[in-house]
Amino acid sequence: MARSKGVTIRDVAQRAGVSVAAVSMALNGTGTLSAATRLRVRAVAEEMDYEADALARGLRRSSVGAIGLVMRSLDALGEYAPRGVDVFTRYIGAVSAQAMDRGLSVMLVPDLTKRPTPPMALSLDGYIVTMPHMDDPVVALLERRGIPYVTLGRDPGRPDFTDWATEDDGASFRRIYEHFAAAGARSVALLRGTDPNAWNIDSEATYRDWCGRAGITPRVYRSAERAGEEGGERVAHTIVDDGVPDAVLCHTGRQAAGVLAGLTSRGVAVPDRTLLAAASDSEHTRHSRPAISAVELHADETTLALLDLLQARIAGEPSAGPVLTTGRFRVRASSRRAPAQS
Amino acid sequence: MARSKGVTIRDVAQRAGVSVAAVSMALNGTGTLSAATRLRVRAVAEEMDYEADALARGLRRSSVGAIGLVMRSLDALGEYAPRGVDVFTRYIGAVSAQAMDRGLSVMLVPDLTKRPTPPMALSLDGYIVTMPHMDDPVVALLERRGIPYVTLGRDPGRPDFTDWATEDDGASFRRIYEHFAAAGARSVALLRGTDPNAWNIDSEATYRDWCGRAGITPRVYRSAERAGEEGGERVAHTIVDDGVPDAVLCHTGRQAAGVLAGLTSRGVAVPDRTLLAAASDSEHTRHSRPAISAVELHADETTLALLDLLQARIAGEPSAGPVLTTGRFRVRASSRRAPAQS
DNA sequence: TTGAAAGCGCTAACAC
DNA sequence: GTGTTAGCGCTTTCAA
Numbered sequence: 001m002a003r004s005k006g007v008t009i010r011d012v013a014q015r016a017g018v019s020v021a022a023v024s025m026a027l028n029g030t031g032t033l034s035a036a037t038r039l040r041v042r043a044v045a046e047e048m049d050y051e052a053d054a055l056a057r058g059l060r061r062s063s064v065g066a067i068g069l070v071m072r073s074l075d076a077l078g079e080y081a082p083r084g085v086d087v088f089t090r091y092i093g094a095v096s097a098q099a100m101d102r103g104l105s106v107m108l109v110p111d112l113t114k115r116p117t118p119p120m121a122l123s124l125d126g127y128i129v130t131m132p133h134m135d136d137p138v139v140a141l142l143e144r145r146g147i148p149y150v151t152l153g154r155d156p157g158r159p160d161f162t163d164w165a166t167e168d169d170g171a172s173f174r175r176i177y178e179h180f181a182a183a184g185a186r187s188v189a190l191l192r193g194t195d196p197n198a199w200n201i202d203s204e205a206t207y208r209d210w211c212g213r214a215g216i217t218p219r220v221y222r223s224a225e226r227a228g229e230e231g232g233e234r235v236a237h238t239i240v241d242d243g244v245p246d247a248v249l250c251h252t253g254r255q256a257a258g259v260l261a262g263l264t265s266r267g268v269a270v271p272d273r274t275l276l277a278a279a280s281d282s283e284h285t286r287h288s289r290p291a292i293s294a295v296e297l298h299a300d301e302t303t304l305a306l307l308d309l310l311q312a313r314i315a316g317e318p319s320a321g322p323v324l325t326t327g328r329f330r331v332r333a334s335s336r337r338a339p340a341q342s
Numbered sequence: 343m344a345r346s347k348g349v350t351i352r353d354v355a356q357r358a359g360v361s362v363a364a365v366s367m368a369l370n371g372t373g374t375l376s377a378a379t380r381l382r383v384r385a386v387a388e389e390m391d392y393e394a395d396a397l398a399r400g401l402r403r404s405s406v407g408a409i410g411l412v413m414r415s416l417d418a419l420g421e422y423a424p425r426g427v428d429v430f431t432r433y434i435g436a437v438s439a440q441a442m443d444r445g446l447s448v449m450l451v452p453d454l455t456k457r458p459t460p461p462m463a464l465s466l467d468g469y470i471v472t473m474p475h476m477d478d479p480v481v482a483l484l485e486r487r488g489i490p491y492v493t494l495g496r497d498p499g500r501p502d503f504t505d506w507a508t509e510d511d512g513a514s515f516r517r518i519y520e521h522f523a524a525a526g527a528r529s530v531a532l533l534r535g536t537d538p539n540a541w542n543i544d545s546e547a548t549y550r551d552w553c554g555r556a557g558i559t560p561r562v563y564r565s566a567e568r569a570g571e572e573g574g575e576r577v578a579h580t581i582v583d584d585g586v587p588d589a590v591l592c593h594t595g596r597q598a599a600g601v602l603a604g605l606t607s608r609g610v611a612v613p614d615r616t617l618l619a620a621a622s623d624s625e626h627t628r629h630s631r632p633a634i635s636a637v638e639l640h641a642d643e644t645t646l647a648l649l650d651l652l653q654a655r656i657a658g659e660p661s662a663g664p665v666l667t668t669g670r671f672r673v674r675a676s677s678r679r680a681p682a683q684s
Numbered sequence: 685t686t687g688a689a690a691g692c693g694c695t696a697a698c699a700c
Numbered sequence: 701g702t703g704t705t706a707g708c709g710c711t712t713t714c715a716a
Contacts, residue, residue, distance in 0.1 A: 064462055066462050086435075100451075118442075120396045398695090401710090
């Protein structure tokens with residue numbers, strides 16, 4: 001339907017009085033054609049508003065000028081547009097925009113292993129997989145099919161895989177702990193998610209490591225990402241029951257907002273009694289009262305690296321990864337001792 | 343490359359001991375096949391992890407299960423990831439997410455008329471074009487090629503075209519003017535953008551109409567969208583030179599942030615002396631001091647309508663458009679007489 | 685320097 | 701019921 005009115009290579013050939021092969025060569029700059037024919041064919045093609053069909057071309061070349069983006073965190077969430085959570089859409093936007101600048105189109109694809117498989121999924125030139133899980137089936141599928149891919153965040157199950165980039169979460173987390181410590185916090189609790197990705201796994205490790213150095217007893221809580229604010233709120237009660245810590249760090253903005261609500265409802269003042277921060281930003285962290293300190297996303301640098309890595313992979317060049325970019329912790333009222341407006 | 347390892351329909355046919363046609367029929371549920379063969383073929387296909395090549399399939403069917411999204415505002419901006427402006431990425435996210443739920447993939451495509459044309463662009467099943475311009479070449483191209491499309495925001499040059507949806511901007515603008523008036527504003531200036539799209543054109547008309555009814559002399563200023571905050575700041579000076587109005591409404595968040603800066607630098611206090619609001623939200627409106635009142639984007643409802651319209655168009659059904667969804671004006675400190683924290 | 689022809693993997697007539 | 705075959709629009713040998 002979409003391609004019904006298309007001018008084909010045959011039409012051009014006929015009009016130019018040459019063979020289809022000549023047209024193909026002329027337009028792709030391949031083969032040995034006289035400059036004259038080449039020029040004439042190009043003129044005719046231009047005039048006829050001819051545009052090679054990407055499908056047919058891809059069928060031969062097996063390259064369609066488009067890459068896929070699959071966001072595992074959203075797949076896990078079971079919801080592709082969670083309210084107020086904008087980190088994901090920002091990644092999508094950043095990737096799409098930068099890919100465009102390279103002449104690549106980006107297709108957002110849901111969990112590749114779920115049926116029915118999105119039609120074009122297996123025909124794309126390559127993939128960016130965000131936050132792959134331990135033994136991620138999507139990664140396995142890509143691997144099995146020989147489709148080039150890179151990941152945002154390392155693949156926790158494959159330390160040897162180097163085609164990944166991420167913001168330096170370890171550094172961000174440490175900065176937050178130090179910020180807490182500087183404000184006098186002695187006990188710090190961590191609320192992490194349950195997706196088995198590097199983000200959760202490595203961050204807990206960073207936390208335990210830091211606790212070890214600081215001589216603090218680790219207190220790790222968990223709440224599924226999909227439980228959102230409610231999950232955070234539930235955990236807040238447990239935290240209070242276990243004894244109010246001086247500071248709480250939550251992985252997601254939604255969790256942090258829930259924890260804030262929970263703590264407040266139990267009479268625990270933030271930031272006066274307990275400091276609060278989130279390791280990823282969202283509408284929730286920005287608009288809570290008090291606003292919640294968080295690591296702000298600056299996707300551009302990371303997605304740039306990812307595209308570089310992916311293009312190298314597609315071209316069959318050796319990996320230059322992994323790439324770590326800097327995260328930026330933004331201090332807001334929730335972790336400032338002298339409360340200020342957001 | 344990407345498709346190198348692929349199992350083809352022939353492999354399946356051979357293994358199942360049937361013809362390729364039988365496999366095609368079995369998997370697509372078409373033709374007349376005995377239940378037995380159908381089942382057996384399916385089993386074999388499953389076992390071999392066979393997945394039909396979308397390219398080859400599309401070549402025959404001319405339908406690839408993917409739609410394009412082209413954002414004219416970003417094309418005009420010349421920059422696909424403007425800092426702090428998240429309305430666009432939110433649209434992208436919303437569309438992608440909802441399309442996924444319908445088994446459609448979304449491909450973000452830059453200006454279709456610019457060379458080189460994104461390879462897959464002309465092979466997609468349909469398009470969503472956001473904010474088409476007057477005599478938009480992208481729309482013309484789609485039209486010429488017979489590719490179904492719908493638009494976010496009406497096509498200003500074609501009043502008869504009905505396949506569009508948008509938030510009810512007219513209502514939003516009127517609500518803002520009334521909000522201004524209720525706060526005692528007598529003179530209201532408008533700062534609009536220069537892209538020749540419905541958003542700019544209709545909003546100015548709404549403004550002039552409202553001024554007429556309210557007996558206010560219209561004061562329309564313009565600043566190119568791509569001029570961003572700087573543009574807004576420049577205009578602020580002109581506005582002050584022309585005489586400080588009681589209120590200023592800016593089309594974009596970036597413009598509003600610039601106007602705020604400009605007014606402030608000239609000693610005009612917001613909101614004490616002059617009220618300020620923006621007709622579209624962004625990081626700037628949310629994080630300025632004072633925070634700027636703005637129409638918050640709730641893309642879901644609108645994108646839902648757009649997808650409905652597009653699917654109808656693709657299916658060749660009659661148009662059910664246009665669709666108007668409700669915008670939501672969020673009052674913040676910049677337009678509240680008793681200043682409060684953001 | 686050019687053209688003819690063989691497919692890429694698939695679907696849909698049309699035979700058997 | 702099932703298989704054969706003719707393409708979809710393109711690229712790419714291989715001959716001419």
